[in-house]
Amino acid sequence: MMTIEQIITALDARVLRGHDKLDQNIYCACCSDLMSDVxxxxxNEKTALLTGLTNIxxxxxxxxxxxxxLIFARGKVPDEQVLDAADELGLVVLTAPRTMFTCAGILFEGGVRGASLPWPGLES
Amino acid sequence: MIQAKYTVVRGDYARAGEASADIKRTLKQLGVDSSTLRRIAVASYESELNMVIHSLGGTLTLVIDNDRVKLTSNDLGPGIFDVNEAMQEGYSTADDIARNYGFGAGMGLPNMRRNADKFAIYSMVPDGTTIEMEFNIG
Known part of the structure; x- marks a missing residue:
């Protein structure tokens, strides 16, 4: 588990939205550009989504x-409309100047774990 | 009994998910627990996306009756040639636009079936596809 504040420090991330919600705990992370898989x-609702996709x-x-x-890797910043939609939902939005692989490694090292795989035939 | 009907427009990726977001808000106001709410929202969103990606457009209908939620998607075509094939994980006919938005992994229909307590799909070429899903919220 990491707090969002700890994640920001570990990833050198910048907060794009949700400055007042950084004390939340994140237990899981999902790293994907494929929303179908997400x-x-x-x-688990206490999950951060790490992605390089920036659309609505x-x-x-x-x-x-x-x-x-939401953590956008490779320093990506979604457009204002996307950021405002995220803000309306109360999401914290970060951008991190690292690749997805590096972000994922740092979060794992910090104690964040992957989503379990509830799909039949796949290991948890 | 609560009923709502939403129009889903072919290729409208900017608005895809708005119907499901509204359905989720309605059910949240009724006090549906968060895990059930998530299952319904995901299944609804997948069916809405399927209509945006694959169909000529259609409707998504919500019916809440006591402790049951029924979601029905009804599209205008072109129908699915082989439903069994479409139900397989990883099978997809999505185009590059859908993939650019992060969809088209061939998980939509299986994910709907997994999240719903009852799932049925009927399809006729070229008339269209109907998907009926039920969820227990009691």
């Missing part, structure tokens, strides 16, 4: 799953 495999459907996916935090 929708299929994430089942990333926010919608987070909304359906009650995710708390």
């Amino acid at each position: 929708l299929a495999f994430v089942n 459907q990333v926010v919608r996916t987070a909304e359906m799953l009650d995710l708390k935090c």
